Amino acid sequence: MSQRELPPVFSSAEIEASLYEKWVDAGYFTPEANSDKVPFSIVLPPPNVTGVLHIGTALDHTIQDILIRMKRMKGFNVLWLPGTDHAGIATQNVVEKQLAKEGLSRHDLGREEFVKRVWRWKEESSGAILKQMRRFGDSVDWTRERFTMDEGLSNAVLTIFKRLYDAGLIYRAERIINWCPRCMTAISDIEVDHSEDEGELLYIRYGDGKDSIVVATTRVETMLGDTAVAVHPDDARYADMIGKTITLPLANRQIPIIADEHVDPEFGTGAVKVTPAHDPNDFEIGQRHSLQNIVMLNPEAVVTGTGTEFDGLDRFEARMAIVEVLRAQGRIVAEKRPYIHSVGHCQRCDTTVEPLLSKQWFVKVAPLAKAAADAVRNGKVKIEPESLAPRYFEWVDNMHDWCISRQLWWGHRIPVWYGPNGEIFVTGPNEVAPAGYFQDPDVLDTWFSSALWPFSTLGWPVQTDDLKKFYPTSVLVTGYDILFFWVVRMMLFGLFAMDGVPPFRVIALHGLVRDKFGKKMSRSKGNAIDPLELMDIYGADAIRFTLARGANPGSDQALAEEWIAGSRNFGTKLWNATRFAMLNGATVSGALPDFESLNAIDRWILSRLNRTISEVGALLDSYEFARACEIIYHFAWDDLCDWYLELSKDAFASAMAEDSKRVLGHVLDQLLRLMHPVMPFITEALWTTLTGGESLVIAEWPKANPSHHDKDGEKLILQVQEIISEVRRFRNDQGIKTSQRIPGQFYAPAEFARYESAMRFVLRIDHPEEGIFVPSKTLMVGEFKIELDLRQSVDIVAEHSRLSKDLASAMRDRETAIVKLSNDGFMAKAPESVVVEIRERLTKTDMDIARINAQLEQLTSA
């Protein structure tokens, strides 16, 4: 085989560009839907809607792609379902902002033109994100995301809507919903972010004289819509007022005083103003007492139709104006300011959300949520890590009905048509409403269609082969922050549409990326990391490995540039090691030599490799990416580079044995396969050069080889490592330069005699010249002994301090061992293996202490 040589330095940018082209051209990333291989399907979260790769998105992709690449190497038929990014409000907002720059609003364009414009923007931005993903090594073909709004999905949306409607699970009702006056649409509960804001709590006197009552409020302006004052039925203070009416100031209406259990007598004055059209609680009170609903704000949150001087004022202007008037009238009896309370904000634009009475479409969630909870409770769906399951349950067990209509233009139109006499006609696929009907102008919540993803992308409602083969999907990978938005909803609809079969078997949740101090990243704080910029500096592999290495299931990771630099260093190390190995003849041609015939070091590295493969495989299968990376890292850097290659340098100097060349080639070959999912580019470049193989993407995943397990061998090398460290430490403490060669004698187990020269090489110890060897220092570990002739005297102070430290440590170990062994309880109850281990430890420390004492004595007498 003709082996190419690796260049001494590598350019990550070049490798990334050329290899990705190679993979795409070769079609490695195209799922083979008709293959007989075991199906593995993975549902991916949406790429970022703004068309920019964020670090959080990068983490998603890292984890997905590790799984995808690994499963493919394991011989699975991998199908991925890239998540929808049809985030209604966000997308619409981006395009509206663009329009605003041109001095236009969506109304200037009209609905049809506006939607076209959004499409255009989406196509442009998805091109940008696709390019970024590819640089990153993502093996998903993100062009599939175009299905988001296409006919296939529309059919699925129509089908599920009609089925839910027919099952009585979709209804239209007048309710208090969260209204964003800027986005001009209803938003669902989870699209509201609550924050502790400064406000004011005002105590206002309604009515006059004896017939007055004081209420407390933070939203004064809503008093224009008040239709009652409520008190607790058992509140003695107000008992005689219940049932009477009172004059509402400013509006000068008579409103009743009612009794309702909801009122907390402890809060404020124990009397509450009731505004059924502008507060969810008040709405319910209003329902119970048949109160009138007075809507006093229009969709832009401007006071309207109250017949007062405040009409035409914005809600916040009105608030100030009303306070002023009330104060002038002497109706404000007390005020707390600032008053910190929880205020809802629109997640997308941060505008204060206004609870508004409005007619909207809802999904009746209770039966669906019950099924979703049961699927996890009875183990049909597994949440990884399990510790996040309570979060899921908390949500599905207490879910409110879901408001699904949005007053937007970008999204799936609600398939409901109204007749001239208020008839309702729901259109399924290929159905047309009767003439004269008009369609509901609203669109569906983003997550309504997104919830269909695991089966709509497979062709549902048609029973396609793909659907049969890949549903339920194997795994959903996403951050825990999206559990409620997307995951729960896929569960609800999946179970409903697919007759109780959940959309995925495993929900694998990862955490969020934070800054180096564990703080949330945000652009305003300036601690956000731009993955693209860092990719330019450190390479895509470094970003990927860093993210993988930090990805403990379900928990956040702190990310600093230093970590990425460390990963880059690791890649470089691997490059240099492979290059060095190849220069010295590492090869993959020919059969791997019989294990028993190999020398101790070769057996050791194979044994370590075997262990590494099985551990990494198990960890990746259980989504323990961080621990898998840790093991890979230490095998490659410590075992392979620091020990195997160092101990082999002596052999390299002459010529490495053929068997060892084959072993080294094998170890690298397997290691590169193992690392490919976490560092795809570097490993591909190295592996194809080393093996001449076509590509790691289609290479087989390494299999552990139990016959290479060699516990005794590993123990022996451990002793080699210890004695070498011991000599190095001695040299260091004595201030002997690394380059200075010392004469010395070796005593080693027979099996290891042939490695004397390797150890001499590493330690820079020469064979003594005949007749003039005067050992002035002896170092021992286990069966190994090394005598050194230092020629000049040993630095007594340094050596004394070194030995004393060793002695103290040995004494401590001995003490704890003795305490344990002389403890009757321990001897009676501890498992035999532990007792044996402690006994061995005691023997060893005894020996060490004797040896160190002898040396100390020798030192002082010298």
Next chain:
RNA sequence: GGGUGCUUAGCUCAGUGGUAGAGCGCCUCGUUUACACCGAGGAUGUCGGGGGUUCGAAACCCUCAGCGCCCACCA
């Protein structure tokens, strides 16, 4: 208010019953057949406090303290 997690080396975090770990940082030394994005060596911890269970606890239980996240209609 409900749920949930965390507290281990200077920093960020692993470890979940048997002698306290990693990466980065720090100190000393170092151009040796790859690699200074490197090598060798070193220092640093009453594992948040207090109880308990156990022969044995960083780990299991209770409790206190601090921090965080999610959810929730408190005017």
